[in-house]
Amino acid sequence: MDILQLLIGGIANGCIYGLVALGFVLIYKATEAVNFAQGDMMMIGAFITLTMVNEEWWGLPFGIGVILAIVIMAGLSYLLEVVVIRKLFGQPQFAVVILTIALGFVLRFFAGVIWGHDPQSLETPFAGKAFDIGGLILGYDEAVVIIATAVLTISLYFFFQRTRLGVAMQAASQNQLAAYYMGIPVKWISSMIWAVAGVTATVAGILFAAKGAIDPASGLLGIKAFAAAVIGGFGSLPGALAGGLIIGIVEPMAQYFAPPGYSQIMPYAIMLIVLVVRPNGLFAQIQQKKV
């Protein structure tokens, strides 16, 4: 029973890692840029939602606040690509890495100035309640995390398979030049990809803040999500989600079974094993693309 309980918590955490990892992969696939600020975007998204929804701030209805926050974050991420990231086109990869690390510093700084450094919880309609299934406790918040992740993943799937924009994004990420020749506005597509990554980050942030509490340093969990993305192969969206789930599940298990301290090593240990055994990740999709 204990193990099942751990499994539920692990899956819920894993969903959040997976959503952040999804953002990494989206951006990497489309632009070959690595966004080290993805975790911090998650944090900012969570804080914006919190400002909309919590009583002490604006106290908007939960649904409206969430939608507004998602729209705002999509816009901000779009602008970020246009104003900052695009300037780095053609520079070595680590320039983008450093740029986004710097961006993370800046975002954390502003979050600290605006919202303070104490952890805050998002007020949600589903806080504090739980299903009791034969002794197994499934919190509403955990259920919401899992359902929301599933819904978002399925909608992303349909977005990429069925909509014009989604298919154009796929084309641009597979071969930019060819996509450009086909008349796809590649630059605009890159900005839109950032916007989509901003949306997934915000959803992850909302779920994170609803399940626990958010503070400006929470974005650092991005580094774990990064490991998730690498485990999944960095080019594969289902892989990112799977990587997130693996890390999310293994963490509490290791905490339970392994000596103290080792649970933190696990995400990296798994990542190392995967990288050594399958250097392109579990769900490798990039075969020819050499950076």
Place this chain on the structure above:
Amino acid sequence: MSRETLINIALAAILLAVPIWAHFADEPFIITLSTKVAILALAGVGLNLALGLGGLVSFGHAAYFGIGGYAMGILASHAQDYTPFMEWPFVIEGTNQMPIIWLVAVVMSGLAALAIGALSLRTSGIFFIMITLAFGQMFYYFAISWTAYGGEDGVSIYVRNEFPGLNTLDAIQFFALAFTALMLALIFSSRIAKSRFGLALTAARQAEQRVETVGIKPFQLRLTVFVISGMITGLAGALMADLNRFVSPVMLSWQTSGEIMIFVILGGVARLFGPVAGAAMFILMEHILGGFSEFWHGWLGLVLLLIVLFARGGLIGVLAGKEKADG
């Protein structure tokens, strides 16, 4: 003499002159800051060999920095407690002699770099960044759970270690040691860059296939430079531990890796004195901005953004202009 050489000489002269002035003006804190600059610059010189010359974006150099630091912490703590480091199969005592500690630090970080490099150099691009990061994190969490040496709290050493013929407790004499190490590393790394080995590495960075075609194996070149790079950063770690008389897992964290990379980027990637300029700027900012806000990283972030966006050669690039015929 090119403009960059002049700037390099000026930088070295400033780094030497400031603590000497501080010594006579009785400002020990400034000497400590200068020592910190010299040591961090040394760590940066190490990374710059891998990053600038080899084109290897290592996001795990904190591992070598920390290994150097722990080499000092472990040896010195045993010397301090008069307990042997190990008794079986033969007795190894701790020591408080810097030359021995440095040797151990360099060898251990070199071995770590050899093992990590051999595995991670099989990958490239983003996977290389991540695998080096992963190794760094493993060392970090290992150090946290290593209760024999303080776990998360680290190890404190009460008296700075000794160097034959010097009084290392005198701030200016310890600075002299760090400064000499930095200058030697700079001379060494400029020699490497101009050697056949360095030229082959540059070629491998720019056109891997061509280098392979003429019969040079890029893997071996990269592994060699990666190990040298790790050794230099490891030496810096041992010095840093001695400056603070304290080692903790923070030295191994990925933020430290990021900071070492920031020195290099602030100053200018692949520029000989880039890490010196970068570390000096970093410490100055930390000191000045940290004074009125403990969250000075936000400002550092802004400066970094500006440098990456508008000054591609870093500080040295701004001062000395573009490097000629050597991209």
